[in-house]
Amino acid sequence: MQDFEFHNPTKIIFGRGKENLIGKVLKEDGIKKVLFVYGQSSIKKTGLYDRVVNSLKENGIEFVEHGGVKPNPVLSHTREGIEKAKKEKVDAILSVGGGSVLDEGKAIAVGAVADKDVWQFFKGEPITDALPNYTILTLAATGSEMNGYAVITNEDTQEKLSISSILIYPKVSIFNPELTFSVSPQYQAYAAVDAIAHTIEWYFTCNVCPNLQNRLVESIVKTVMETTEKILENPYDYNARAEFMWAATLALNGITRTGYGGGVYVNHMIAHSLGALYDLPHGACLSIVIPAWMWWYKDKNPTQFERFAKEIFGLNKKEEGIKALKSWFKKIGAPVSLQDGNIPSSDIDKIANHVYHTTAVLWGLDKVYTVDKIKEILYLALRSNIE
Amino acid sequence: MQDFEFHNPTKIIFGRGKENLIGKVLKEDGIKKVLFVYGQSSIKKTGLYDRVVNSLKENGIEFVEHGGVKPNPVLSHTREGIEKAKKEKVDAILSVGGGSVLDEGKAIAVGAVADKDVWQFFKGEPITDALPNYTILTLAATGSEMNGYAVITNEDTQEKLSISSILIYPKVSIFNPELTFSVSPQYQAYAAVDAIAHTIEWYFTCNVCPNLQNRLVESIVKTVMETTEKILENPYDYNARAEFMWAATLALNGITRTGYGGGVYVNHMIAHSLGALYDLPHGACLSIVIPAWMWWYKDKNPTQFERFAKEIFGLNKKEEGIKALKSWFKKIGAPVSLQDGNIPSSDIDKIANHVYHTTAVLWGLDKVYTVDKIKEILYLALRSNIE
Numbered sequence: 001m002q003d004f005e006f007h008n009p010t011k012i013i014f015g016r017g018k019e020n021l022i023g024k025v026l027k028e029d030g031i032k033k034v035l036f037v038y039g040q041s042s043i044k045k046t047g048l049y050d051r052v053v054n055s056l057k058e059n060g061i062e063f064v065e066h067g068g069v070k071p072n073p074v075l076s077h078t079r080e081g082i083e084k085a086k087k088e089k090v091d092a093i094l095s096v097g098g099g100s101v102l103d104e105g106k107a108i109a110v111g112a113v114a115d116k117d118v119w120q121f122f123k124g125e126p127i128t129d130a131l132p133n134y135t136i137l138t139l140a141a142t143g144s145e146m147n148g149y150a151v152i153t154n155e156d157t158q159e160k161l162s163i164s165s166i167l168i169y170p171k172v173s174i175f176n177p178e179l180t181f182s183v184s185p186q187y188q189a190y191a192a193v194d195a196i197a198h199t200i201e202w203y204f205t206c207n208v209c210p211n212l213q214n215r216l217v218e219s220i221v222k223t224v225m226e227t228t229e230k231i232l233e234n235p236y237d238y239n240a241r242a243e244f245m246w247a248a249t250l251a252l253n254g255i256t257r258t259g260y261g262g263g264v265y266v267n268h269m270i271a272h273s274l275g276a277l278y279d280l281p282h283g284a285c286l287s288i289v290i291p292a293w294m295w296w297y298k299d300k301n302p303t304q305f306e307r308f309a310k311e312i313f314g315l316n317k318k319e320e321g322i323k324a325l326k327s328w329f330k331k332i333g334a335p336v337s338l339q340d341g342n343i344p345s346s347d348i349d350k351i352a353n354h355v356y357h358t359t360a361v362l363w364g365l366d367k368v369y370t371v372d373k374i375k376e377i378l379y380l381a382l383r384s385n386i387e
Numbered sequence: 388m389q390d391f392e393f394h395n396p397t398k399i400i401f402g403r404g405k406e407n408l409i410g411k412v413l414k415e416d417g418i419k420k421v422l423f424v425y426g427q428s429s430i431k432k433t434g435l436y437d438r439v440v441n442s443l444k445e446n447g448i449e450f451v452e453h454g455g456v457k458p459n460p461v462l463s464h465t466r467e468g469i470e471k472a473k474k475e476k477v478d479a480i481l482s483v484g485g486g487s488v489l490d491e492g493k494a495i496a497v498g499a500v501a502d503k504d505v506w507q508f509f510k511g512e513p514i515t516d517a518l519p520n521y522t523i524l525t526l527a528a529t530g531s532e533m534n535g536y537a538v539i540t541n542e543d544t545q546e547k548l549s550i551s552s553i554l555i556y557p558k559v560s561i562f563n564p565e566l567t568f569s570v571s572p573q574y575q576a577y578a579a580v581d582a583i584a585h586t587i588e589w590y591f592t593c594n595v596c597p598n599l600q601n602r603l604v605e606s607i608v609k610t611v612m613e614t615t616e617k618i619l620e621n622p623y624d625y626n627a628r629a630e631f632m633w634a635a636t637l638a639l640n641g642i643t644r645t646g647y648g649g650g651v652y653v654n655h656m657i658a659h660s661l662g663a664l665y666d667l668p669h670g671a672c673l674s675i676v677i678p679a680w681m682w683w684y685k686d687k688n689p690t691q692f693e694r695f696a697k698e699i700f701g702l703n704k705k706e707e708g709i710k711a712l713k714s715w716f717k718k719i720g721a722p723v724s725l726q727d728g729n730i731p732s733s734d735i736d737k738i739a740n741h742v743y744h745t746t747a748v749l750w751g752l753d754k755v756y757t758v759d760k761i762k763e764i765l766y767l768a769l770r771s772n773i774e
Contacts, residue, residue, distance in 0.1 A: 001401070001626055001629035001630055001633065002402075003402025003403070003405070004399075004401050005398065005399065005400050005401070006399040006401070007396075007398035007399065008395070009394075009396040010394075011392065011393070011394035012392065012393040012394065012645075014388070014390060014391050014392070014393070014646075015389075015390025016390065018390070177388070210626065210629075210630050211630065212607075212630045212633060212634050212637075215606035216606050218602075218606075219603050220599075222598075222602060223598060223602065226598065238388075242388035242646070243598065243646070246388065246645065246646060250599075255637075255642065258399075258633065259629070259630070259633060
C-alpha cells in the first residue's frame, strides 16, 4: 500500500423525493441566500425547478438564478455567475443538475470570494477560500457530487482544465434516482464510460496495486455495466438507476484510489483535449480514447490488464479484455474511434500538440507522454486499428 | 436500494511514521491541551509513547495522561477520564491504541462536556455535544477510527452498551501499519473475525440487498481473509498489515451499509453479552456466535447465504459456506463454540436472558429475538452442533 490521505466531508442524502429537503438543509446550516445554478430547460420541464423553488421559499431561503450552464461548462458563463454571486452577496451555491452544472457551481464558489480572476486557479494558483456549495444531482457520471474537482473550458484559449481543493467538496449532495429517469440512452452510455474511466485510470497505471483496491474497482465496474444494461432496457428501473448513481459517485470520491501508488488520469488528459477542440460530450471523448490507450499501455502493467480481462469478462488474455471493453462501449452506443466522433484523422497532429501543451506539461506527464507518444495512442483510436 | 444518509467527516492519514505528525495536526486545528488516552504498557515498550509525547511537545501541545484502558473498556475508568478532562479543561481527546482505547476516548469526549453522567447516553439520551477526538491506531478491528460508535461495559450492571453520534467521529485518524506488527496471532484472528462480522451482519439481514453493496462486502471479506493468512505467516508483512488495516476500517465506516434495507447487528448483540458476562475478547465472542447464528438464520435469506458460499468459498450450498467460514475461524485460532470459550452450556439460560433484557429490548429486536430464539442460537453454538 502506498501512503495516502483521505478526507471526504460531503454528506449524502439519498432516496425518492429527497430534493424537497434542500430548503431545510440550507436553513439548518444557517444559509440565507444562494446562487441557484442550473443548466438548460430540462429541470423546468420535469417540475424539479418548481420543487426546489418551493422548498427554498418555504424555508425562507433567498435565491438568485444562474441558469444556462452548458454541457462542457465554459469560463465566460462561470465569470457571469461569479459577478452575480459577488453583486448579490450570496452565502452559498446551490447547483441542480449533472456534473457540468456542479463543476461550474464549484468554480463560482471559488471565484466569488477571490480578488483574482477564477481562471488563475485553473492555471495552478492555490485555492484558499470558497463559498459552501450544495448539490441536487440529476445525472450521475462525473462524481462531482462527492469530490473536490471541477473542470471548466476556456473558450478563448481552447483549454479544458481542472481545479482541486478540499474547500469545494459539496457540503451536502442530494440524490433522487427518479430524477435520472429522463437521462437519455446516449447520455447513460456516456455516463457509464465516465464512471468506468474514473476507476480504471488508477487501476491500470498503479505501480503499487493492492488487491483491496482492485476488488473495489472491479465491484464498481461490474455494477456500472450491469446497471447500465438494465437502464437501457428499462429507463424506469429505480434500483438500477439508484445503484448506478451511487456506483458512479464511489468511482471518484477518493475511496478507490487510496493505497494505489503511481496513478494518473491519462485518458482524461487526452479526452479533455477532444472535448475542448470538438465540444464532444466528455464520456464520448473517453470511450474513443480508452481502448486505444489501453492497447498502447497494456504491456507496461500486464498483471493488471490480465486481471481486468479475467475479473470483468472472464477472459484469459489482456488483449481480449481490451477488445471486450471496446465491444461493450460500442454495444451501449458510445463512440470507439475518432471517426465515430467525426474527428478527421488529419487532426491527429493538432490534437497531440494540444494534449501535450495544455495538460501533459501542466500535470507533469510530459516526460512519458510526448507529442509522438500521444500520436501513437491517437493512431490506435482510428477505426479498425484494434480489432 | 434503500434510502440512506452517509456522512463520514473523519480525515485519514495513512503510512509509515505518520504518528509523528500528531502534534502538527492538533496545532493546525488550534488544539492547546489534550487528554492522552491509552491502554496498557505496550505503547511504552514499542517507543510509540515517546514519539507521541515528542510530537506533542515540539508543537507546544499540553497533555494530561489517562492510561490503563482495559480491552473491554469499563465505565468506572471512563468516568475517571471524564473527571480528569473536566478538571484539566482539555480541549480535545487524543486516543492512542486499538478499538477499546478509541471507544473510551469517545465516551470521555461526550462525558467531558455534559452535566449528566455519561452512562445516560448509553441508555438512550441523545448526544448534543462532544470534544473533538483524534486517534492513532495500533490495532485495526473495530472500525472505531472512522465511525461514530463507542462501546463501554458497565461493570456494576454487567451491561455492554453503545453510543452513536456524528459528533464522535474522530476528526483525524492516523494509521501506521508498522504499529500493528506487534499484534499477536491470537488478536489478529479476533480482529479478522470482528472486521468480517461488521460487513456480513447487514449482508445477511438485508431485505433490500443491492449487488453493489454485496460486491463491496465480498471485496472486504476476501481481503480480510487473504491478508490475515499472510500476517499469520509473516507478522512483518507491511502490505498485508496495511491492507488489513484499511479493509477493517472500511468494514464499519458506513460505506458497505449504504442502500441495504433492514440490516441489524444481531451477532454483535449476542456477542456483547458474552463479553460483559465472561470478559472475553470481542472477536472471540463473535466467532463463537456467528456460525451458530448463520445456521439458525440461513433459510430466512437463502439468496444471500448462497451468494456468500459461492463468492467467498466457491461453494454451491449455503450450508457449505457456513461450515467453511467456521473452519476458517478455527484455522486462524478463533474459538467456534461456547466450550472453546470456556462458557458452560448450563449458562445458556442466563446468557439468553441477558441478551434479551440488556440489548434486544433496547435495540427493538425483542419481537424476533425472544429468549427462546436466542437459546436456539446458543444451542447451535455448542461444540459439534454444526458439523
